[in-house]
Amino acid sequence: MGNRRNTQLEGLLAEFGYTHEQLAQEVNRAAEELLGRPANCTDRHVRRWIAGDVQWPWQRYLLPLQHIFGRSPEDMGFKPRQSSPVPPPPRRPTLARDQHARHVMPRREFIAVGLVATLGLDRIPSVGRLGTSDIERIRAIIPTLYKYDHSLGGGALHDAATEALRRVQSALNHCTYGERVERLLYSAMGDLAASAGWFAYDAGRQRDATALYNDALQAGMLSKDGMLQARVWSNLAMQARLLNRDKEALRIGRAAVETRHAKSDPWLMALLHCRQAVGHARTGDRARAQRSLARAETAYERTQGQPAAWLSFLTPAELTGLAGAAHQALGQHRRAEQLTASALQMLEPRFERNRVYYTIQHAQALLDGEEIEHAANQACRAAAIAGRVQSERIQDKLGDLRQHLQRFAHVPAAADFLELTRQTGA
Numbered sequence: 453m454g455n456r457r458n459t460q461l462e463g464l465l466a467e468f469g470y471t472h473e474q475l476a477q478e479v480n481r482a483a484e485e486l487l488g489r490p491a492n493c494t495d496r497h498v499r500r501w502i503a504g505d506v507q508w509p510w511q512r513y514l515l516p517l518q519h520i521f522g523r524s525p526e527d528m529g530f531k532p533r534q535s536s537p538v539p540p541p542p543r544r545p546t547l548a549r550d551q552h553a554r555h556v557m558p559r560r561e562f563i564a565v566g567l568v569a570t571l572g573l574d575r576i577p578s579v580g581r582l583g584t585s586d587i588e589r590i591r592a593i594i595p596t597l598y599k600y601d602h603s604l605g606g607g608a609l610h611d612a613a614t615e616a617l618r619r620v621q622s623a624l625n626h627c628t629y630g631e632r633v634e635r636l637l638y639s640a641m642g643d644l645a646a647s648a649g650w651f652a653y654d655a656g657r658q659r660d661a662t663a664l665y666n667d668a669l670q671a672g673m674l675s676k677d678g679m680l681q682a683r684v685w686s687n688l689a690m691q692a693r694l695l696n697r698d699k700e701a702l703r704i705g706r707a708a709v710e711t712r713h714a715k716s717d718p719w720l721m722a723l724l725h726c727r728q729a730v731g732h733a734r735t736g737d738r739a740r741a742q743r744s745l746a747r748a749e750t751a752y753e754r755t756q757g758q759p760a761a762w763l764s765f766l767t768p769a770e771l772t773g774l775a776g777a778a779h780q781a782l783g784q785h786r787r788a789e790q791l792t793a794s795a796l797q798m799l800e801p802r803f804e805r806n807r808v809y810y811t812i813q814h815a816q817a818l819l820d821g822e823e824i825e826h827a828a829n830q831a832c833r834a835a836a837i838a839g840r841v842q843s844e845r846i847q848d849k850l851g852d853l854r855q856h857l858q859r860f861a862h863v864p865a866a867a868d869f870l871e872l873t874r875q876t877g878a
Contacts, residue, residue, distance in 0.1 A: 455507070457503060457504050458507075458530070462502050465498075468520075468521070475495075476494050476495050476497060478520055479497075480516075482516035483512060497509075497513065508531060519837060524796075527797075571597070571616060572589065573615060573619055576619045576623055594647055595764075597609055597761075599802075602764070602765060606651035609651045610655050613644065614664075617641065620637070620640065621641065642668045642675060642677060645667040646668035646687065647762060653690070653691055654843045654844070654845050661691060665691070668684045678714075681711065683720070686705065688704050698735050702732065709721070709725070719766060721751035722748045722749075725751060726748040729741045729748065729778040730778045733781035738782055741778050769796075769806075773796075773813065776794075776817065785817050789814065789823075792813050805843055808834055808840075811830055812849045812853055813849075816853055816856070825864075825865045835873055
């Protein structure tokens with residue numbers, strides 16, 4: 453019986469627009485960054501992978517492929533030979549690390565500069581009279597920001613979002629407008645402030661996030677936008693949880709759930725109940741956590757159409773991942789591992805930051821379930837792609853995982869992860 457064609461890898465080439473030769477070149481470039489030496493990959497290697505002649509590539513190809521596509525080997529269609537752990541790259545010389553840093557930083561600066569142009573911030577009026585078309589132009593900024601947020605992380609977007617907010621605030625103070633446009637303008641400004649607050653939160657800038665959330669809440673009150681207010685309450689609850697203020701997070705989350713506007717939007721209710729489930733789990737209240745998960749599922753079944761841009765991450769994968777987080781907090785590690793693995797399988801390619809996040813969560817669930825080698829292999833996968841997003845929250849989560857795995861430094865796979873993260877500074 454012949455080898456089975458690797459249609460998953462073939463599909464990724466089509467999705468990312470690579471020819472066989474272009475992918476080989478990209479593998480060699482990524483190998484220089486990750487390993488400090490070329491992989492000598494050619495289009496012949498790529499053809500053999502797709503044809504199924506090679507079902508598990510050598511590590512000098514496998515790690516660059518993970519870096520390029522942001523997928524596990526199995527998600528790229530490769531089949532492990534019995535136990536085939538994903539090895540970390542060997543230690544790179546200091547020069548290679550410096551070259552990598554010089555490669556990454558200009559790209560980040562380019563993203564920040566390019567976003568200002570992409571968002572059309574220069575088209576926000578600074579003088580004159582504002583109309584509804586100007587509000588629509590401001591509103592259109594939000595979906596673009598979140599499209600980049602899913603793949604790049606909040607650290608790449610905070611400055612651009614803050615600049616957009618500054619320009620809208622300037623328009624509010626220096627332009628003229630009618631009463632209806634004023635209300636719409638405050639609502640649009642609140643949306644931007646809430647978005648900038650989320651990016652600051654993800655970037656680890658909690659003081660900035662709090663100030664921006666307060667601005668958003670004030671704008672929501674002035675515009676009488678109840679949905680915006682519920683959104684801000686939800687984000688404040690999530691921030692309180694990050695700061696280990698679990699009971700406060702539950703109280704704030706309950707305030708969001710009980711708002712009339714939140715109750716009218718099943719997308720928002722599904723998210724709020726999921727986050728409440730995690731909160732109840734963290735305080736050890738299993739019954740309430742399970743009730744909140746059931747309510748989240750019921751709300752999600754009522755969703756129709758498309759959610760608001762800031763809720764575009766709320767997919768079945770996200771709901772499953774949050775359920776996994778709740779079971780993890782309850783100490784149900786096996787169930788948490790199963791749910792998080794399912795979330796990773798369902799996760800769409802555009803959610804690159806969430807892929808890193810849930811890969812770390814999967815590794816932690818495996819570790820808590822005493823599957824040390826499997827946990828360390830998942831941790832290596834997370835570390836291999838973590839540098840592709842700018843999220844201090846992700847780095848902190850990876851750092852916590854590293855601290856937990858230090859107890860198992862005698863296990864080869866764990867030692868590999870510890871060495872990998874030591875080299876990369878993760």
